Amino acid sequence: MAPPAALEVEAVTDTTGVTIPDPLKAPVPKSNDIRGRRKKADKAQWGVAAPSDSANFRQGNYDDKPLARRWDHYISDEAHTRKGNNLKKAAGFLGKPGIISLGGGLPSSEYFPFEELSIKVPAVGKFSEQETKESGVILTAGKHDLAEDKAIFDIATAFNYGQGTGAAQLLRWITEHTEMVHNPPYQDWRCTMSIGSTSGLDMALRMLSRPGDMMLSEDYTFAAAVECALPLGVRMCGVPMDSEGILPDAMDEILTNWDVADRGARKPHLMYTVPTGQNPTGATASGARRRAIYKVAQKHDIYIIEDEPYYFLQMQPYTGSDGPNPPPPASHADFIKALVPSYLSLDTDGRVMRLDSFSKVLAPGSRIGWVTASAQIIKKYQQHADLSTQGPSGFSQLALWKLVDEHWGHGGYLDWLIHIRLEYTTRRNIILGACEKYLPKSIVRWNPPSAGMFHWLDIYAYKQHPLWDEKRKNVEEIEERIFMKIIDEGALLMRGSWFYADPSQKHDTLFFRATYAAAPGEKIEEGVRRLGEALRREFGVKE
Template structure:
């Protein structure tokens, strides 16, 4: 399939050169990106072809500052890593007439796959029933590149690749990043990951040493804590409110840090999920993000901006039994409705942004990407080349066929608007169910603006056994009571940034992502029934 009709230059041949855009021009529209791509040689797309994301950017960044250097923060392990020397030779594979007896790249004639076919939604017809009746079949052949049918094929994707990921998909990712975030310094780059959990593990290896402390929300993504702990790295929790991280708490921790009392050097790494935070569902406003970034400059922090839910920002919540807010009328309106990322106003290169297709396409794709300064991306790439390498070539080919050859950037934004509205509907269902079934005398909540999670605060001191049991005992008792009633919500203590710190609040996390609307409502009814029974309230 060619890109959408509004896009003039087809990705199949990829040979049409165009004028380099004016760096001071208005933002590139989604349907203009393909027409602005630079002319490329076929060797750019070959097996294990090296890819430099600088080559895929559309704007000039010469008027922007360069990123700070982070030699004082990067670990000796990362600084001393040389990467994979054998992959360095791959840059010569594109030389015309070269016969390679060098790299251990298996011949594609021994790949037992001739073609790969996928049925996917056509643009604007995204539901499962529509896909079944009007979906489009995409096919990748083994030798499409050699036969000039496509720039990505089985022979290329199913072979070894670079730690950056394939040039084909990396180009799409760079264009997407530039369109959405427009970074504000010269030497930013993208490289692919096998998902943000792996990227976070590698970032911690790059930037922390045993005995260090990193900062995060006081309730945070449990895998982040569990990743840091075996490295000998602790997490210090920063207080939160309905907008997430509190700048005053962050500044207080850093300004009063005593290495002797804390047993660790002053933290310089902040891990945050700014949008639809897991588990609290909080979304930092632009003003909140700028205040935190200013503190990062004051205290010389590196910010790991983990954003799996960035495009799950929903329509405003207007209350139960109110008319639905219509979807964004255009791509420009949709992008303008998103809270700007840290990356979009980072001028120092102190933000390491983690993106992923897991929450917007499929978790099993295991494709994400890292955007950061050239220095940090180079360290990450060298590590990937000798560990994870790039994401699965099969996954990359599947995702590229969908996003680049079929939907294009324009169709992908249509898809993101579609899932925005779907998640808005689910969010509204769980909120309406909470209003209907939960006892407000002991349960409170704030409507989430983004993400997948609804954070419920329980007034545990009103429990009949509050004077005789600890908060942890009451939490377990309530959790098991909800299970007995046929529902499950996650215990808030599972998301503590630090179990060493005192916690005087009881929370549970519910999700509206995993079940259809009628089951969400029934689950919340069962939760309400369990809570009334546990607290001795009338049913």
């Protein structure tokens, strides 16, 4: 690779710049520096269906870092066969000055019945629903803002066909955000957009597995991941876990002693994990745990699919129902530093595909997420997207770009994340206080979650249930009885058995999953009180 030029261009706007000495030698910039350090942009990349490469939006210099390993030995026949959409390749010529396109089937924007799109959003630092109602900012996108030099993204562009990568305008912001938070430690990392993490997992499995495979995961895992994998012929192999998720020694033992005849599958080469605020258990792996897991993955050549929708829902430390509230992060740098290191940030091999999403921090219905992985894997992903999802909704991309790039910027988005960190901390504390107050501790126990939306309740005394049969080991029958009793009392929790990674394996534990994300505080407390009543009546205790 050629060395960087002695002089580079720093952006003043998206179309003009000033020359400064070698900015790529500088460290990854802070949140409020990113806009000022953007390189001068080629205006053609903002056009309709324009191809883009996230490498163009990175601000650090990665020349001294290793290249990712290649994963040809794991890429499926389907992924090898996909060569992308030939018609979309032609879109790369649309940016040529003066060209008259009689080729692509891109409808003229004059037939889009949308002249303006306006959204009302919070001002930075005034994030509550009431503040937004009273003093929110109205952002408006016009049909031809790009042609009229009012903005680099508009209705004519966003509402037309696009590339599987998503539009360059939002992809730039996503790449900068990923670099600022995770700063992947190898050269050829890239980002591309998805329509959410479940779709990302589906594509990853089709790219990297074949029917009959088994994939490692936490012993209790995201139910939709299991249901996504099974029709593709891929089964989960649950790894024993604790309050930090997967146990590295257990993972190593399973892989070291893998018996193809006994398991009915070749040795796994994939691991699916939700390492922060895990769904359903709420477990969060520490930095030390993630480094240990990564070493086991290196030892056995495991490719890691890191699904992290709850990563920014890391909360303040729990100090008890009567304990003092720790102060929030004092700065953006403190906030980022306080986050548990991601697998992506530890990945020197390019063996991690990270799935990110706006679903849990902005809105699930946006259906926009992104994937970060090595250039080889991202290219395969884009080729798949171009022939399936076609990329995320243009409506959503335009609305989110107006919010996170044009309005909030990186600093404002981090302010928002700090805000919801405190909001979820309050909700978490409410449910924990209610559990202390209302639940019979002779029957149920729990660990305070440090991230995410879920509270995992261990019915550890299930053998004390009047219908327990030691010979039949009827755990799920007892679970069904408790579940219906909770319903009768007017509350709803999810059954732990719905989250088995491998439903064919016998389990000797009984859990329920509660969430503190949906109901207001007073209803969270009342729901837990009803749960306590159900447990007492079902077990016949008066505690």
